[in-house]
Amino acid sequence: MVFDWPYTLSLLWSRDFWQATLTVVELSLASWAISVVLGFGVALARQSPAWLLRRTAATYIWFFRSLPLLVLLIFVYNFPQAFPSTGPLLSQPFVAGLIALVLSETAYIAEIHRGALVAIGKGQYEAGHVLGLSKLGLQRLIVIPQALRVALPALGNEYISIVKLTSLVSVISLAEILLVGQRYYTQNFKVMETMLAVAFYYVLVVTVFDSLLRRLERHLDFSSRKAALSDAEQPGVIDLRERRVQAGSPEPEIRLERGGKHFGEVEVFRDLDLAIPTGQVVSIIGPSGSGKTTLIRCLNGLETLDRGIVHLKGVPVLAGTQETATIPAGKQKRHLLEVGMVFQSFNLFPHRTVLENVMLGPIYHNRAPRPQVEAAARAILGQVGMLAHENKYPHQLSGGQQQRVAIARALAMEPSILLFDEPTSALDPETVGEVLRIIADLARSGRTMVIVTHEMKFALQVSDRIIFMEKGRIQFDGTPDALRDRPQHGDRLAEFARL
Numbered sequence: 451m452v453f454d455w456p457y458t459l460s461l462l463w464s465r466d467f468w469q470a471t472l473t474v475v476e477l478s479l480a481s482w483a484i485s486v487v488l489g490f491g492v493a494l495a496r497q498s499p500a501w502l503l504r505r506t507a508a509t510y511i512w513f514f515r516s517l518p519l520l521v522l523l524i525f526v527y528n529f530p531q532a533f534p535s536t537g538p539l540l541s542q543p544f545v546a547g548l549i550a551l552v553l554s555e556t557a558y559i560a561e562i563h564r565g566a567l568v569a570i571g572k573g574q575y576e577a578g579h580v581l582g583l584s585k586l587g588l589q590r591l592i593v594i595p596q597a598l599r600v601a602l603p604a605l606g607n608e609y610i611s612i613v614k615l616t617s618l619v620s621v622i623s624l625a626e627i628l629l630v631g632q633r634y635y636t637q638n639f640k641v642m643e644t645m646l647a648v649a650f651y652y653v654l655v656v657t658v659f660d661s662l663l664r665r666l667e668r669h670l671d672f673s674s675r676k677a678a679l680s681d682a683e684q685p686g687v688i689d690l691r692e693r694r695v696q697a698g699s700p701e702p703e704i705r706l707e708r709g710g711k712h713f714g715e716v717e718v719f720r721d722l723d724l725a726i727p728t729g730q731v732v733s734i735i736g737p738s739g740s741g742k743t744t745l746i747r748c749l750n751g752l753e754t755l756d757r758g759i760v761h762l763k764g765v766p767v768l769a770g771t772q773e774t775a776t777i778p779a780g781k782q783k784r785h786l787l788e789v790g791m792v793f794q795s796f797n798l799f800p801h802r803t804v805l806e807n808v809m810l811g812p813i814y815h816n817r818a819p820r821p822q823v824e825a826a827a828r829a830i831l832g833q834v835g836m837l838a839h840e841n842k843y844p845h846q847l848s849g850g851q852q853q854r855v856a857i858a859r860a861l862a863m864e865p866s867i868l869l870f871d872e873p874t875s876a877l878d879p880e881t882v883g884e885v886l887r888i889i890a891d892l893a894r895s896g897r898t899m900v901i902v903t904h905e906m907k908f909a910l911q912v913s914d915r916i917i918f919m920e921k922g923r924i925q926f927d928g929t930p931d932a933l934r935d936r937p938q939h940g941d942r943l944a945e946f947a948r949l
């Protein structure tokens with residue numbers, strides 16, 4: 451047999467093949483784009499706390515992954531036999547092919563998204579929560595950009611699979627590349643020559659889109675961006691120590707009334723009362739597992755209380771799940787913006803620069819026009835000594851620098867109370883000092899602060915009040931001097947504080 455090269459080459463500018471290639475591109479892109487969006491919804495539903503939603507999503511994924519696409523195509527195309535009213539729509543091979551591909555691909559893509567969503571740490575959601583982002587805002591600004599970057603290589607792969615799967619649509623007579631090839635070789639019997647041209651068109655589509663997806667991947671890959679120092683001028687340096695807050699309000703800045711919390715069998719605390727007056731700096735110390743972190747997480751709604759009420763300046767803002775009082779979500783959110791939080795593990799948004807991290811909250815809440823927010827963010831970054839790093843991404847910073855940015859991010863929301871959850875525990879000993887210096891400056895500024903810490907010396911130096919917690923109970927609540935003056939008879943606190 452002589453291979454007819456001139457015939458194969460002539461197929462490369464065949465109008466029928468180029469038309470079919472356009473159909474394949476349209477069908478595959480539309481199927482992919484729709485499945486990427488719907489798949490995200492199914493992935494979210496798969497993780498939903500609502501049992502029915504979770505089960506429905508899981509059943510959808512199970513069913514459509516089990517069903518061969520060919521069966522689905524024939525079923526959708528012949529659906530009008532049972533429901534004639536769907537005829538005008540589903541008897542069009544392109545529409546029937548699109549629906550079958552979307553039904554099937556949404557199930558696969560949902561699992562890709564789920565993998566990407568799992569890769570986003572709980573800390574990212576918590577950081578979004580303390581900045582007062584709504585569920586939608588959190589998805590749009592924090593989750594989707596990060597999940598997309600994680601999922602993109604697998605989504606690109608799925609696109610290539612879809613391009614190849616479009617060849618199955620030939621069974622419902624859509625004039626795609628394979629069907630055009632079949633029509634040619636059934637007339638001239640030049641199977642090999644025709645199929646070589648068919649292969650060329652598929653490879654062409656895949657190669658073009660693969661290179662476009664790679665470009666998009668590179669564009670979204672913030673980890674490979676250059677770490678450039680900024681030469682921005684410090685706009686109006688404000689010394690943290692000069693920003694004294696008016697103290698002396700009759701109501702405590704924050705108050706927990708009869709707080710109770712347990713995790714399963716473990717009761718963390720019960721009937722706990724705590725009131726922090728405006729301008730007071732309180733350090734909470736105590737052995738591991740005594741409930742310090744859970745306590746401050748309950749103060750800003752990161753953990754739900756079982757019992758008790760949290761009041762901000764006398765207004766109830768959070769109620770335990772077993773309380774009869776309910777507080778509207780909108781009211782909770784508005785008030786909780788007053789409570790800033792700095793986490794042990796920083797929880798900066800890795801896909802945003804230092805400046806963008808600091809600006810995110812005020813921009814989201816429309817606190818001021820963008821140039822004003824930017825100037826304020828730069829001023830705060832200057833205060834924490836991070837202005838030169840404003841254009842860097844979090845992974846390009848040391849732990850201490852990341853924590854200073856996290857403090858700046860919390861300050862940018864102008865909270866009336868700042869909670870610190872072991873802010874130096876994740877740091878190298880060399881960088882602990884730089885973060886403690888910033889916190890000490892803030893403490894001297896008259897801000898209301900609650901610091902959970904294991905840094906005893908630091909707590910004694912900067913705090914107005916020390917609380918020692920053990921087994922969920924407050925065992926000591928007094929000034930640093932009162933703690934130092936305690937008789938040294940080897941009790942638990944003296945032993946813990948090594949006084």
Ligand SMILES: Nc1ncnc2c1ncn2[C@@H]1O[C@H](COP(=O)(O)OP(=O)(O)OP(=O)(O)O)[C@@H](O)[C@H]1O
Binds near residue numbers: 713716741742745
């Ligand atoms: N999400 C959770 N699920 C189940 N148990 C939890 C959870 N978080 C905390 N606990 C438990 O609650 C208790 C108090 O933990 P918490 O983290 O508040 O203590 P801590 O005093 O801050 O400890 P550390 O100083 O080690 O951070 C511990 O027994 C802990 O195991």
